[in-house]
Amino acid sequence: MTSSKPTTLRGALPGLRRTAKHVAPHLRSERPLLAGGLAAMFAEVLMRLLEPWPLKFVLDGVIASSGAEIAGEAPTSLTTVLLLASTGLLVVVALRALAAYLMTVAFALAGNRLLTRVRGQAFTHLQTLSMAFHDNSRTGDLVARVTSDVGRLKEVAVTAALPLIGNVVTMIAMVGVVFVLDAPLALVMIAVLPVFLLTGARVSKRINGVSRQQRKAEGALASMATESLSAMRVIQSYSLEDKMSSAFASSNQKTLKDGVKAKKLSAGLERKTDLLVGIATAAVLYIGATRVLAGALTPGELVVFITYLKAAFKPMRDLAKYTGRIAQAAASGERLVDVFEQTPKVVNSSWARPARRFRGDVWLRGVWMSYTPRHPVLRGMDLHVHPGERVAVVGPSGAGKSSLAMLLSRLRDPEAGQVCIDGIDVRDLTLESLRPQIAIVLQESLLFATTIRENIADGAPGTTDTQVEEAARLAGAHDFIMALPHGYETVVGERGTTLSGGQRQRIAIARAAVRDAPIVILDEAMTGLDKGTEDEVIAAMNRLTQGRTTIIITHDLAAARDADRVFWVEGGVVTDSGRPDTVLDRRTGAAAATGPEAEPEANAETTEGKEQDRALTT
Structure with missing residues (x-):
């Protein structure tokens, strides 16, 4: 500007x-x-x-x-x-x-x-x-x-x-x-x-x-x-x-x-x-x-x-x-x-139509995306998640994992390729019908400086008090909320700083739960939590994601092992995919190997894994 x-x-x-x-x-x-x-x-x-x-x-x-x-x-x-x-x-x-x-x-x-x-x-x-x-x-x-x-x-x-x-x-x-x-x-x-x-x-x-x-x-x-x-x-x-x-x-x-x-x-x-x-x-x-x-x-x-x-x-x-x-x-x-005079880059197209209730079939086909010109983060990414499947997207920092969440919610659009849900390009759907069907829990769960009840209800317009409390129970947050001086009417500090990290995360899970979204994205949602808190949050997330298409974006290999499948992302593309134990053992083994003679074997396994994944998804 x-x-x-x-x-x-x-x-x-x-x-x-x-x-x-x-x-x-x-x-x-x-x-x-x-x-x-x-x-x-x-x-x-x-x-x-x-x-x-x-x-x-x-x-x-x-x-x-x-x-x-x-x-x-x-x-x-x-x-x-x-x-x-x-x-x-x-x-x-x-x-x-x-x-x-x-x-x-x-x-x-x-x-x-x-x-x-x-x-x-x-x-x-x-x-x-x-x-x-x-x-x-x-x-x-x-x-x-x-x-x-x-x-x-x-x-x-x-x-x-x-x-x-x-x-x-x-x-x-x-x-x-x-x-x-x-x-x-x-x-x-x-x-x-x-x-x-x-x-x-x-x-x-x-x-x-x-x-x-x-x-x-x-x-x-x-x-x-x-x-x-x-x-x-x-x-x-x-x-x-x-x-x-x-x-x-x-x-x-x-x-x-x-x-x-x-x-x-x-x-x-x-x-x-x-x-x-x-x-x-x-x-x-x-x-x-x-x-x-x-x-x-x-x-x-x-x-x-x-x-x-x-x-x-x-x-x-x-x-x-x-x-x-x-x-x-x-x-x-x-x-x-x-x-x-700044115009939104992501808008409803003239032919966009309201989306029906998603089944949760997610496809990325040849997706390219960059945050700065001529420096792509995703370089022709291909990825398929079946309805109701729980997948983990794993890889080193900067590989482009979190970009998936932005693309699915249309916070950004790809420069090339397609992002599809249930076989429909998300650019052909209205933003008002797309975004409410995707619930996201981020690593840093930001809360507004208002009551806990309002923070949870922000997940979906028209949420009733009963639905707020049901979501809080699902997230394992009801007990600690009731222990606060004013219960659900307790006003949290700016960005939720008056609560612990685990408490903020469980309120964020409750906020995602009231959306009743068929697609759930967990973007490094357990990073920075201690062991005891992490177990509570994991239990809450399991309840949240039950029966829904779930994409877990993480660098924690232990968290990825509970998924149905794992996608290993590196350099802006999926370099390996398959069952968690197989992929993670293969990738950690390849990382441990040294010398030029280890590289062809890893590449062959990567190619084989991609072919197996294509066969599975087709």
């Missing part, structure tokens, strides 16, 4: 358009609220336009009245003018405050709803992406995209962009009014805009570049924190606390430097903008005063000019103020869109 990022505001526009494409569907559902907010915004703009005029009438009326008194003339109804102007100013200010309140609430509510929907869509989309994506992504960085990046996206979409639009509309309206009042003075007023645009473009380029570096560093920091906290047992066991703290501090310092640099640039742009506004105000004040003395303007109109000048340049100040935040949000939006 890495790509070259633009470093200018203009260069960021394509990325912003990409972001808008994914945000727009959620904004559509908020049209009534956004329309109300825009109406309130335009009402507030109108009140801003009206606000200086009562002061203009009062000022001109007072000056006119003072001139009449000096000339000995009777004063006009100044009291009436003052009363109307004061009342009008109060009404305008009150309406403006109400409009501003309604605008803020409407935009904030729309923004939070938008944030909720986009974040939910992002999380859901991440769960649909294939294992090939997740294996090559850092968890902490993905978490940062779903959480903080979505928050910054809301910032630019609602809390900064929409009010900025209101200020731009205000500026355009005010410039139009002052052109009607006095065109030459209006030209003086807007003369600083080109200077601001040139200055802002140069500084915003640097802010955008720094902001992208900061978001990238924050993603790396989140990944480091996630990895460290999830591996706390390893860190403390190997006394790596100082090393991890030092690495985190270095990354943390990098984000601090980038953040401070962006703030300095943004603050510098704000101060330059204030200086430009001050220059424009001084010029308008001087030239406007000369035009008042010349009779081209009234004093009240000059006050309106000055008031409009400050209000009209507010968008310039806001743009300077929000440049850093908009840059960060634009970078966050692109990072989020990078996730949305």
